[in-house]
């Protein structure tokens with residue numbers, strides 16, 4: 397790998413010659429592979445896996461399997477995430493104790509959102525946002541597969557959040573950056589790097605932070621992270637947030653043997669750097685800040701939603717059919733909404749807030765999508781199959797073999813055994829739901845989302861959880 401000369405000069409100045417040499421050696425090595433388990437769905441630990449020390453559900457794998465052909469991957473049993481990013485768990489566990497409303501502003505493809513959704517206190521709501529349209533679809537897919545009901549996925553520019561003043565208790569800004577942490581696996585990141593681009597990046601990061609700052613409650617927590625190494629996008633920006641926007645920089649308790657590096661600019665505020673020659677991961681920079689001001693005792697959530705900007709078109713209200721309210725556990729804890737023939741269950745605690753979010757933002761997914769109303773038919777949604785709150789025993793189930801499961805995920809026709817009843821059937825693999833099919837007797841219609849299907853015909857040798 398040929399590193400740009402300006403990068404070499406700047407980074408060796410920042411780290412010191414000796415550390416920089418070790419850092420460059422680490423960049424030549426293979427990137428470690430790691431996954432994080434979705435413990436609400438699946439608790440088996442992969443063979444020969446080693447735990448990631450700063451994560452409760454993360455594991456390094458000894459080989460790199462082809463995840464695309466693992467049905468458990470598509471069922472949201474685990475997420476493939478590089479290990480240093482899993483450190484976000486420590487920031488959340490140490491600073492977020494009560495049910496909270498969290499915004500993950502730059503969230504696609506969803507690594508840190510799925511992590512946050514696993515570790516936020518019970519009763520919290522996560523709003524996961526991504527500005528790029530195609531990436532926001534992937535974000536929605538990954539959060540639907542993760543299966544937690546307390547989520548909203550949006551596709552907005554940070555500036556669109558302006559009217560959601562003081563709504564969030566926690567904001568994660570995993571900002572777009574110059575991507576020096578990607579050098580090891582992505583030659584394009586090396587080729588595109590320049591000092592000018594670093595400047596563009598830190599300036600854009602400051603714009604993003606300014607845009608979003610008003611949405612954070614006084615006393616709220618900002619987690620700022622990048623996957624780059626330079627000081628401008630890291631320590632300098634953290635100092636700028638503290639001084640210009642008004643925040644206290646907070647320490648995160650860490651263990652010595654995690655090999656985390658602190659502040660590299662000689663300032664005395666705490667930041668957490670994962671450098672690839674000292675910690676097994678691709679690289680991360682993270683800092684935690686608390687916005688100045690007292691948390692208000694007045695509950696924002698109780699604010700009435702503002703009038704719908706888009707003209708408050710009165711739609712004929714469609715009532716949610718009673719029978720589908722039985723399809724998830726604790727159905728009384730949800731608001732049952734019908735939007736364009738789609739029935740959604742959304743956590744009742746946050747109904748008012750959902751109204752405000754709907755007025756301000758473009759929502760791609762919220763809560764659990766239960767079913768589509770098609771005349772007298774209630775067509776179960778894939779989100780229901782993936783949901784961790786789906787009630788057992790509502791739909792007949794059919795067990796698929798590995799080959800059948802991959803065929804289903806490719807959206808090929810499925811043939812079920814004759815004893816499987818007609819109608820909607822939940823298909824499972826190793827006891828985990830993969831999705832629905834409609835059994836019409838001689839064949840079953842495959843209801844797997846078309847846009848998520850596996851497109852390759854290849855079958856791999858290595859599985860994360862061998863058969």
Ligand SMILES: C[S@@+](CC[C@H](N)C(=O)[O-])C[C@H]1O[C@@H](n2cnc3c(N)ncnc32)[C@H](O)[C@@H]1O
Pocket residue numbers: 481501502503504505506507508509526527528531553554570571572573600604623
């Ligand atoms: C580092 S990635 C996020 C990774 C993600 N948090 C995860 O853990 O999976 C940064 C994201 O910011 C988005 N982004 C790009 N420009 C942006 C902007 N001007 N404002 C907000 N987000 C932006 C990118 O599309 C990208 O998805």
